[in-house]
Amino acid sequence: MGDVAADLISRARAGDGEAFRELTEPHRRELQVHCYRMLGSFQDAEDALQDTLLAAWQGLGRFEGRASLRTWLYRIATNRCLNTRRAASRRPAKQWDIPDVEPPEPTGLGEVVWLEPYPDALLEGAIDAPPGPEARYEQTEAISLAFVTALQILPPRQLAVLILRDVLGFHANEVADMLDSSAESVKSALKRARASLQHRRPTTDDQEPPPASDSPSEDAIVARFVRAWESADLDALVALLTDDVFVSMPPMPFEYEGRDVVARFCASIFRAGRRFDLVPTRANGQPAFGAYLRAANGISHGIGLYVLTLTGDRICAMTRFENSVLPSFGLPRSLPSQ
Structure with missing residues (x-):
């Protein structure tokens, strides 16, 4: 010493x-x-x-x-x-709480409902x-x-x-x-x-590694995802997904695995008329977005945080977290619609 x-x-x-x-x-x-x-x-x-x-x-x-x-x-x-x-x-599991959305039957129920994202800034x-x-x-x-x-x-x-x-x-x-x-x-x-x-842990031997953080390759995937999600373009979104793409949403335990069922899940969100603005950030070394639901009064309300997991030039997982995590990322609870 x-x-x-x-x-x-x-x-x-x-x-x-x-x-x-x-x-x-x-x-x-x-x-x-x-x-x-x-x-x-x-x-x-x-x-x-x-x-x-x-x-x-x-x-x-x-x-x-x-x-x-x-x-x-x-x-x-x-x-x-x-x-x-x-x-x-x-933290206990929560029931489905997304208004006006009738999701497909989940392919599984997650055990780790207390999971939260970690801000890259820290x-x-x-x-x-x-x-x-x-x-x-x-x-x-x-x-x-x-x-x-x-x-x-x-x-x-x-x-x-x-x-x-x-x-x-x-x-x-x-x-x-x-x-x-x-x-x-x-x-x-x-x-x-x-x-x-x-x-x-799922085997990653046959998976391509993710592109480097903030690289042109990562930026390109992220930009395509943002365009597809904000415009509710289901075909463009599905084109970005791997065959075994995995969606989870703690503290709700519902999990969806496979491109077809994830496509049906996303379709149920878009079909309900929900439209979003996405604000980029990073969590756990991965691209992430504050998700803001557009309202008729011109204000978008923060409804959660999406974290993407990438492999090669595709998205192999998306995790949705509640809006309670937004302040940890320096993101507001609401913003003017874009």
């Missing part, structure tokens, strides 16, 4: 709040992303981060410096998130640092909606071990210390978590 850090810790232990903020601020965003991966909910992650910082402030006197401050903070954050997961008081500085040598996933892949959703199905302890080992790259002994466990127990939990994740 350097002299500066030691001085800050000494001052923070003496009650200097500014010293504590200076100590913890470099780790704040990556800890929030860690809590998000653990919990799948942006709001829950923010609550867990605040709990973590409060616990660190109150417990700084017990920090012995055997591990780095960053590792100590991850230990606190992980255990706060595990407590949240075990409390089982997650990822800056949070996933740029290289992970430890044990990591198996790219940091950008490990924030994608598909990956975060798959994580939520894992039992809490397996979830924690997999993130700490395979996403963040901590050594088995470090993870064992964080979880008050043994290295053997960590290795066993990791093996089971990897097998479960492999089973639940």
Whole structure:
């Protein structure tokens, strides 16, 4: 530990709040992303981060410096998130609530109804640092909606071990210390978590990778989607979809998989006369849009956020979230119709 850090810790232990903020601020965003991966909910992650910082402030006197401050903070954050997961008081599923739309029968019902998107604006500085040598996933892949959703199905302890080992790259002994466990127990939990994740995540071996963020290729797909959606052009929209395209809409559990049924779902929305303005943003490293329903009074009202998952030059998934997430993206609740 350097002299500066030691001085800050000494001052923070003496009650200097500014010293504590200076100590913890470099780790704040990556800890929030860690809590998000653990919990799948942006709001829950923010609550867990605040709990973590409060616990660190109150417990700084017990920090012995055997591990780095960053590792100590991850230990606190992980255990706060595990407590949240075990409390089982997650957001419940909601019934269908889109007026005047009669959707087709869903092909499935999702389990992770508490899923929320994560604003890309908050990822800056949070996933740029290289992970430890044990990591198996790219940091950008490990924030994608598909990956975060798959994580939520894992039992809490397996979830924690997999993130700490395979996403963040901590050594088995470090993870064992964080979880008050043994290295053997960590290795066993990791093996089971990897097998479960492999089973639940759709295979991507035969899928083209998505275009690079903000590249001309991505911009072209996004522009075609916006034109099709805003003009309710079903044929143009369907032409953008993969055969196995997947639509979900947490906290409503309804899921639609396959181009034909997704086309019928979108047709039910357009047939109801609903017309939209889309405002671009980014979530989970993916293109996203605030969706605003046009009204007769010239005002468009925010009804949700769409996040697209791309493969090659096609859309392979679209996730619709409620309008309660719009403020996290700096998007208004309403705007003048375009």
